[in-house]
Amino acid sequence: MMQSVWRLIIINSWILFLYCYANNHFYKGYEVVRVLPKTNEHLQLIRHFEDNYGVDRWSEVLTINRDVKMSLPRKQAPKIKKLFKQHGIDVKILHNDLEKLIQKSDDISKQHKIRTKRLTVNIASSHLTGYLRYQEIVEFLKEQHRRSPPLRNFTSLFSIGSTHENRSIWTIRIGKPSARRNILIDCGIHAREFISPSTCLYMIDKLIGEVNNGRVSLLSVFNIYIIPLLNPDGYEYAQTERRMWRKNRALNGYYHNPDSKCIGVDLNRNFGYHWMENGASTNPCSETYAGPHQDSEPETRSLQRFIKQSSRHWDAYLTFHSYGQYWIYPWGFALHMPDDYIELNNKATIGSEALKRVNGTLYKIGSAANLLYESAGGSDDWAKGVGQIKYVYTVELRPSDDMNDEHAHFAFMLPETFIEPVGQETYVGVKGFLRSLITSRSQKSLSKNKY
Numbered sequence: 001m002m003q004s005v006w007r008l009i010i011i012n013s014w015i016l017f018l019y020c021y022a023n024n025h026f027y028k029g030y031e032v033v034r035v036l037p038k039t040n041e042h043l044q045l046i047r048h049f050e051d052n053y054g055v056d057r058w059s060e061v062l063t064i065n066r067d068v069k070m071s072l073p074r075k076q077a078p079k080i081k082k083l084f085k086q087h088g089i090d091v092k093i094l095h096n097d098l099e100k101l102i103q104k105s106d107d108i109s110k111q112h113k114i115r116t117k118r119l120t121v122n123i124a125s126s127h128l129t130g131y132l133r134y135q136e137i138v139e140f141l142k143e144q145h146r147r148s149p150p151l152r153n154f155t156s157l158f159s160i161g162s163t164h165e166n167r168s169i170w171t172i173r174i175g176k177p178s179a180r181r182n183i184l185i186d187c188g189i190h191a192r193e194f195i196s197p198s199t200c201l202y203m204i205d206k207l208i209g210e211v212n213n214g215r216v217s218l219l220s221v222f223n224i225y226i227i228p229l230l231n232p233d234g235y236e237y238a239q240t241e242r243r244m245w246r247k248n249r250a251l252n253g254y255y256h257n258p259d260s261k262c263i264g265v266d267l268n269r270n271f272g273y274h275w276m277e278n279g280a281s282t283n284p285c286s287e288t289y290a291g292p293h294q295d296s297e298p299e300t301r302s303l304q305r306f307i308k309q310s311s312r313h314w315d316a317y318l319t320f321h322s323y324g325q326y327w328i329y330p331w332g333f334a335l336h337m338p339d340d341y342i343e344l345n346n347k348a349t350i351g352s353e354a355l356k357r358v359n360g361t362l363y364k365i366g367s368a369a370n371l372l373y374e375s376a377g378g379s380d381d382w383a384k385g386v387g388q389i390k391y392v393y394t395v396e397l398r399p400s401d402d403m404n405d406e407h408a409h410f411a412f413m414l415p416e417t418f419i420e421p422v423g424q425e426t427y428v429g430v431k432g433f434l435r436s437l438i439t440s441r442s443q444k445s446l447s448k449n450k451y
């Protein structure tokens with residue numbers, strides 16, 4: 001008996017070793033570089049390389065005279081660097097082996113796991129020990145749902161749809177049943193941005209903690225709907241196969257044309273509002289492939305259906321990504337601003353200032369197209385343009401994209417030690433933002449009553 005148990009342990013360890021080796025090995029020799037575009041032609045060239053040479057741009061910002069970080073596939077790297085130089089673009093190599101960078105982050109995470117595992121004993125706090133897998137997230141949600149006072153109906157747990165690989169997109173509602181105003185939050189649209197789902201889980205745990213402690217002032221006003229993982233297929237693939245995976249796992253007509261081996265649609269380019277007008281690609285191999293047509297993806301449609309079909313009035317929609325430390329609002333598809341941009345800007349300022357007070361983390365505020373670059377098909381533009389939600393924000397979490405920031409090099413690979421500080425400050429920032437919605441509404445009704 002003991003012998004067979006040991007055999008099983010040894011076999012499992014080997015499988016784990018081989019899987020880790022295969023996973024990390026993929027990025028061996030990938031270079032991470034920084035380039036500085038100085039003209040519009042340079043910007044176009046970068047987009048061209050993204051579309052045709054497997055260049056993976058990490059920086060959300062793409063404007064003249066701002067550093068752009070990207071990874072170059074091992075085989076293509078010499079050719080791409082040569083072409084950059086030929087066009088007068090400076091290239092600085094930041095890391096010559098992406099695999100080692102991933103390993104560095106994993107090593108820090110491993111130490112964190114050992115430290116925190118001893119302190120956390122139940123599923124409800126498992127999100128603090130590491131980036132949970134999809135099934136662990138489902139268990140976590142069920143446990144959190146059980147944790148809330150059942151008779152008072154403060155939470156509900158349901159799926160808003162399923163993915164290509166048939167995973168449910170779980171959503172939790174937290175709030176007093178009598179609350180009439182509604183907030184929608186999602187995380188994990190982009191697979192590799194692991195700090196995003198972990199931040200949603202952190203907020204779920206804290207909100208339910210407040211219910212249990214009787215601190216329900218916010219939750220008497222708002223029902224907060226949180227979708228912690230909108231792209232579970234991509235996330236699982238990033239967890240097990242390719243750490244830098246961004247898109248979903250759409251097969252892109254593979255069965256009809258096995259030559260087309262490029263998988264995945266960038267969900268944040270697939271939403272049908274000014275679709276494909278800017279900053280998206282028609283090439284299925286590109287990281288920003290917008291899909292065969294607008295709203296083609298089950299994840300996109302599930303979110304849209306949920307926003308549109310319910311009779312709820314949505315006060316705000318917040319979607320969490322990483323990285324860069326930006327609190328941005330529409331529009332992304334073009335440089336012009338929505339009519340109410342001053343209000344959007346004011347509320348973003350309140351949220352980001354509350355966030356800053358926790359750990360001193362600084363966020364930049366502005367419209368997506370102005371602060372980053374023009375890109376159409378984002379969930380934020382759709383939520384405002386079609387969903388008619390007033391306060392819509394994309395929040396790009398830590399680290400900063402400022403090269404001088406000591407953690408900037410981690411980019412999408414923020415070690416698990418960051419789960420708690422990022423969750424903590426973001427939760428405070430979101431609460432500050434939500435409180436400001438209550439005040440502005442009551443001030444409006446006061447002034448209406450007065451005159």
Ligand SMILES: [Zn+2]
Binds near residue numbers: 189190193268321322
């Ligand atoms: Zn993203």
